[in-house]
Amino acid sequence: MGRFYIDGGRCLEGTLRIQGGKNAVLPILAATVLNGDVSYIQDCPRILDVFTMIRILESIGCKVRWDDKTLMIDSSSVDSYKIPEELVREMRSSIILLGSVLGRHKKVIISYPGGCPLGPRPIDLHIKALKQLGASIKEEHGFIICEAPKLVGAKIHLDFPSVGATENIMLAAVLAEGTTEIHNAAKEPEIKDLQDFLNGMGAKIKGASSDVITIEGVKSLHQVEHKVIPDRIVTGTYLAAAAITGGEVLLTNVNPNHIQAINSKLKEAGCRIIEEKDRIYLKAPKKLKNIDIIRTQPYPGFPTDMQAQMMAMLTVASGASIITETVFESRYKHVDELIRMGANITLEGRTAIIKGVGHLTGTNVYAKDLRGGAALIIAGLVAEGVTIVDGAKHIERGYEQIDKDLNILGASIRKD
Ligand code: UD1
Numbered sequence: 001m002g003r004f005y006i007d008g009g010r011c012l013e014g015t016l017r018i019q020g021g022k023n024a025v026l027p028i029l030a031a032t033v034l035n036g037d038v039s040y041i042q043d044c045p046r047i048l049d050v051f052t053m054i055r056i057l058e059s060i061g062c063k064v065r066w067d068d069k070t071l072m073i074d075s076s077s078v079d080s081y082k083i084p085e086e087l088v089r090e091m092r093s094s095i096i097l098l099g100s101v102l103g104r105h106k107k108v109i110i111s112y113p114g115g116c117p118l119g120p121r122p123i124d125l126h127i128k129a130l131k132q133l134g135a136s137i138k139e140e141h142g143f144i145i146c147e148a149p150k151l152v153g154a155k156i157h158l159d160f161p162s163v164g165a166t167e168n169i170m171l172a173a174v175l176a177e178g179t180t181e182i183h184n185a186a187k188e189p190e191i192k193d194l195q196d197f198l199n200g201m202g203a204k205i206k207g208a209s210s211d212v213i214t215i216e217g218v219k220s221l222h223q224v225e226h227k228v229i230p231d232r233i234v235t236g237t238y239l240a241a242a243a244i245t246g247g248e249v250l251l252t253n254v255n256p257n258h259i260q261a262i263n264s265k266l267k268e269a270g271c272r273i274i275e276e277k278d279r280i281y282l283k284a285p286k287k288l289k290n291i292d293i294i295r296t297q298p299y300p301g302f303p304t305d306m307q308a309q310m311m312a313m314l315t316v317a318s319g320a321s322i323i324t325e326t327v328f329e330s331r332y333k334h335v336d337e338l339i340r341m342g343a344n345i346t347l348e349g350r351t352a353i354i355k356g357v358g359h360l361t362g363t364n365v366y367a368k369d370l371r372g373g374a375a376l377i378i379a380g381l382v383a384e385g386v387t388i389v390d391g392a393k394h395i396e397r398g399y400e401q402i403d404k405d406l407n408i409l410g411a412s413i414r415k416d
Pocket of ligand 1: 160161163304328
């Protein structure tokens with residue numbers, strides 16, 4: 001597995017374009033199975049999770065081709081409903097194929113995604129909802145076998161606004177008979193992007209971004225062209241990176257509406273932020289202020305996917321900050337690594353207390369998951385000396401080229 005070498009102490013300055021959204025494009029790629037036609041996906045990020053999803057789509061019969069930043073997927077010759085086990089293991093979010101392959105074939109066999117570094121990630125809400133649409137589901141030898149001679153629309157109430165469950169229901173309901181209502185649906189911007197993509201291929205969905213999403217089943221779908229929304233977590237990561245270095249950056253291809261919760265915390269830390277239609281400017285203070293409390297929550301609350309990066313930023317702020325992780329059980333794998341770099345962090349259950357220190361020191365650290373890995377790179381930007389972040393593969397699951405991007409802004413990072 002590759003490593004990043006970060007020579008700390010440089011201030012980030014300049015302009016950078018943000019990639020298309022990982023969490024937007026993955027369900028969209030799953031959705032391409034439904035139309036039995038060609039989908040053109042513009043601004044598709046070239047990240048490992050997308051490459052894994054492409055391998056899965058090819059394994060079930062899709063033809064896939066890149067044309068610069070546009071991905072073309074032809075699902076007319078899809079002939080399999082079995083999702084290869086080794087690929088599901090590589091990417092837990094491949095569970096999103098449950099809804100789309102079921103919708104297309106009325107049958108899907110997929111291995112159980114199991115645990116992951118963020119703690120147990122159950123799929124009970126997905127299973128319960130698909131049963132409500134008429135699917136029969138068996139779990140045998142680690143596989144989920146899901147069948148439905150006919151999918152019929154239903155009124156579904158989610159116990160928790162799960163992003164993946166909301167997406168799976170939308171995907172399964174598009175070609176179902178009758179109308180499906182999802183109550184307590186996830187409101188993440190990626191759900192709205194999926195709605196727009198599906199409607200572009202002829203689906204009848206409304207309500208995304210609100211608590212209730214209504215899907216009126218249709219008989220067939222057609223070709224579609226769609227541009228993926230910008231990645232709000234990559235945007236937040238680069239803002240936090242600029243902030244920790246006392247930098248000044250302009251990020252383009254962003255949607256400032258999608259990062260209000262992040263911006264408000266960066267402002268609390270003393271950053272000056274100017275939002276324009278599709279750009280955001282940040283100027284950091286010489287010394288960041290502490291943030292009283294950050295609580296991760298479903299959208300529009302503060303995103304759990306930005307928790308680690310904000311924690312890294314706060315390790316050198318003045319005073320103490322508190323972070324409470326409410327979405328995932330054990331999403332603190334980066335804490336020990338930050339402590340190795342000299343951070344002062346105490347964990348009490350789901351709460352982390354971060355006392356700002358004068359400086360961090362470069363050392364060998366290990367990226368155990370995607371966002372935790374990005375956090376270590378952020379810390380490395382201000383650490384004295386060289387920080388070596390092992391486990392680059394985790395980071396490349398979601399960042400197209402974090403080393404090149406940060407180097408454009410004046411960092412000194414190389415990868416081997
Ligand atoms: C998605 C994102 C991930 C992000 C997360 C929360 C993608 C590909 N991934 O993951 O980056 O961190 O949203 O914003 O979009 N839960 C259950 N039962 C279920 C489903 C979920 O208990 O059936 C729990 C999970 O264990 C977790 C919480 O609900 O504690 C949130 O999960 P969910 O919103 O489903 O996240 P994902 O879709 O997996």
